[in-house]
Amino acid sequence: MARVIVITSGKGGVGKTTCSAMLGWNLAKMGARVVLLDVDIGLNNLDIVAGIDTQINYDIVDILEGKCRIRQALIQHPKMPLLYFLPSTHSLNVGKVTGDDLKMILNELSKTFDYCIIDCPAGIGFEFHRAVFSANEAIIVTTPHLIAVRDAGKVANLLYGYNLSSISVIVNRVRGDMVSKRLMLSPVDIARSLNFKLLGTIHESEQITSLSSISGDIFTLCDETANDFKQLALNIQNCDFQANDLKRSFLGIKRRKGV
């Protein structure tokens, strides 16, 4: 059976979709069969981030309406044969997909894949509960900003109500230079404040900002942050809660600045 992992946050714009896509990519690169599910129905973006938006023929609603089988709706990434996507619908009629519908689809996918990664919508409404309902592990993505950590804390309180085997946290957009100067909360302190295991740290990346604003295809990422995601995938695979070495990034930032 697959590990069904929901990537959530509470606050929008913290990097859930990017983390979902990069985790899927790196796990597939390590030899795992991975399917990414965009459950942000109506406001989906995973297809753009993954660069597969032009290949969508069927979506999750088509499966539920009997227009296609699950296999027909899946999109295999052209450069990563073990990575698949199940696209969300563009329709604004988001009430069509229930938690039970999603669970049924995930039960089927679990037979074929090693990992089912659910990209959860922002917020804590029905869409959030629909996404979490079918998962057996949760990863909360936050940034080192007070409001993002606060929302992560609120989401954590809700996640405790579900039967999840593991809840961990990823701190995204960390500036190693600022953490070293104690101008920014450290990922370790954030995880400790939230009372969660720190699964990984992703550093601030100009390349991600640029890729997401221009091309959309995040898989061409090749800066130090790509190594952060690789380490994150390793941590998930090994259930190892060891954050990346921040010192490496301090040096990286200094090198880029020519210090």
Next chain:
Amino acid sequence: MSIMEPRGLARLKQVLINDKHFNPVKFNEVLASDVFKTLQNYMEITKEDILSRLDIDAEGNYVFRCKVKCNRLKIMGILNS
């Protein structure tokens, strides 16, 4: 720029503790009801005999206090042996 981390951590702690107060309102009632049902197996009590309260301490931990007054215990045979 001065070091912000300690101030930030203190502020984060304060915000997270404050948010804990907004947990479901009915939670205390449900918890008290479950405690009552459990204690009823061991004591002769009514709902009025139980005083319970859920608070948050300065460290952000939930503290559940329960005071029970009863006249008679239900001593089961198995506990006597």
